Amino acid sequence: MRTLRLIAATILCVATQAARADDTEPAWRASALAMVPAGYVAGTAYRTEGSTGYLAVYPATSNDPKTPGSVFAARQALIVTLTTDATRAMSAELKPRTEPDPDNDDNDFAKLHAELAAKRASLPEGTEPCDLGAWSIDKDPDGLNVRAEPSVKARVLGTLPPPYRLKLGGAENTPEGGWLTEFRIIGFKDGWFLIEGARPPGKDYEDEKRYPRSAPKPYAGRGWVASNKVGANYANGYTREGGLFQAPFIDAKWMPAQRELGGPIDGDGGPKRLLACSGYWGLVESHDGVRGWWRSLCSNQVTNCS
Numbered sequence: 001m002r003t004l005r006l007i008a009a010t011i012l013c014v015a016t017q018a019a020r021a022d023d024t025e026p027a028w029r030a031s032a033l034a035m036v037p038a039g040y041v042a043g044t045a046y047r048t049e050g051s052t053g054y055l056a057v058y059p060a061t062s063n064d065p066k067t068p069g070s071v072f073a074a075r076q077a078l079i080v081t082l083t084t085d086a087t088r089a090m091s092a093e094l095k096p097r098t099e100p101d102p103d104n105d106d107n108d109f110a111k112l113h114a115e116l117a118a119k120r121a122s123l124p125e126g127t128e129p130c131d132l133g134a135w136s137i138d139k140d141p142d143g144l145n146v147r148a149e150p151s152v153k154a155r156v157l158g159t160l161p162p163p164y165r166l167k168l169g170g171a172e173n174t175p176e177g178g179w180l181t182e183f184r185i186i187g188f189k190d191g192w193f194l195i196e197g198a199r200p201p202g203k204d205y206e207d208e209k210r211y212p213r214s215a216p217k218p219y220a221g222r223g224w225v226a227s228n229k230v231g232a233n234y235a236n237g238y239t240r241e242g243g244l245f246q247a248p249f250i251d252a253k254w255m256p257a258q259r260e261l262g263g264p265i266d267g268d269g270g271p272k273r274l275l276a277c278s279g280y281w282g283l284v285e286s287h288d289g290v291r292g293w294w295r296s297l298c299s300n301q302v303t304n305c306s
Helices: 002-024 029-035 109-118
Strands: 040-049 052-059 076-082 089-096 128-136 144-147 156-160 182-189 192-196 223-226 243-245 254-256 273-278 281-285 291-295
Touching: 029 040, 029 052, 029 076, 029 089, 040 076, 052 089, 109 128, 128 192, 128 273, 156 223, 182 273
Parallel strands: none
Antiparallel strands: 040 052, 052 076, 076 089, 128 182, 144 156, 144 223, 182 192, 192 223, 243 254, 243 291, 273 281, 281 291
């Protein structure tokens, strides 16, 4: 009797897994992939209604730092005509997508992005609004230049200190290379991040009474820094872990990616490079060379950002 129950439980488990697989990828999706127009990449098949299927698609250049995708851009979908049993695609047409934002999940990132979009007018023209925690990875003893415009020829407003270690009595959890200078990223344009609110390196982690008055003080105002001088940690963005998305949406193509010391990426550690941003998403390159989007980045240097 016990054996029969185990067999029944196994069959139920397999059936449940199959149902979940079908929910994730309906039968018609495979045949619809051949109909995705050039210049687009297929994501999730997010709905099936009778003999019509709906496939999320995003520009193939969405994970290119020269032409990064935007969470604020108008989206499109592949509307697929199916066989009567809804198992195969017969034809397809690219149309504007009118459904709610796929980021409008239980965590309400759609509302957060709408609030950022409303602030676009307060940013320099052509700036992509962002909201991410980050830090300077520049080790130049003279510090990282913060510029008035996103250009190496622009006026220098101030600098961000290189990694800093207290000479006497520093905290036990001081990073091996020293404390990094943290700030908020509020925008992106042409390979540059617009930042503000830089904090003295390590001040938030050291004993306030022992933090030296002589410690380096960063330029804390708003300005531009080159993207290749900026790093961050993965934070909990309430999305699928273990990989990156091809576009800054949770229904874009998902790609497995690895941490620095191996294993699927999660809310511990950070990417190899931070390339661009859009809203609460960061375009990154993982340590095994995968380039894609992760929702939510932070600048905590002593714990993970879950």
